[in-house]
Amino acid sequence: MNDGTGNVDETENDQNVKKIMFVMRSAPHGTIYSYEGLETVLIMAAFEQDLTMVFIGDGLFALVKDQMTDDIGIKGFIKTYGVLDDYEVEKIYVDRISMEERGLVPEDFAIDIEVKEAEEIAAIMENQHAIIPY
Amino acid sequence: MLHTVNKSPFTHNTLTEAARFATKGSVILLIEDGTLAARSGSKHEPALKEIMSRNDVYALEPDMKARGVGSVAEGVKLVDYDGFVDLVAQHKTNTWL
Secondary structure, eight states: OBOSSSOBOHHHHHHHOOEEEEEEOSOTTTSSHHHHHHHHHHHHHHTTOEEEEEEOGGGGGGGBSOOOOGGGTOOOOTGGGGGGTTTTOOEEEEEHHHHHHTTOOGGGBSSOOEEEOHHHHHHHHHTOSEEEEO | OEEEEOSOTTTOOHHHHHHHTOOTTOEEEEOGGGGGGGBTTSTTHHHHHHHHTTSEEEEEHHHHHHTTOOSBOTTOEEEOHHHHHHHHHHSOEEEEO
């Protein structure tokens, strides 16, 4: 929108962009939550929202590479995580304690993630318009 | 931030996990099976006390009564549905399902 001074009305634009965090705490395959969470992120990314994904607890297993789902008769969705970069979803964080508790290291994950302390994640949570659990 | 927990501490580590992300001034509200954490004398009481040393913990009384939780660990603040609404109005909500 042009306000007559030649400036694009960024206020209106900014109001349409919300900071939304997806808290991913479900393991993949046992329930549909983890996959649904990823789908929702991609939909909201198409609307150019300011998205953050944080992986806590068993949610981390959704990111582990070399998931071989053929024998349980499902397609798996780890490859879909690869498109997050194309959608400019770049704030992808993993809780350090959850990672260590599960014997995981950053190299186990299929995509680039940033390992963060609970305190850092909590501070980011405080800064969101909405937090959506999956 | 208002962190709501609806899972029993006897089957899930949701309360422990939520508490780890509770900043100073954040409060925790136990609802549904989450209220089982408020029972005094349970094995989870020490952990609950530890959480309450940093953050206020509320429990939804109708859910507690429905489950016969009975005696409540000292320090847990009970709220009814109106109190629940007040907490939601006062804080941003973080739901730990």
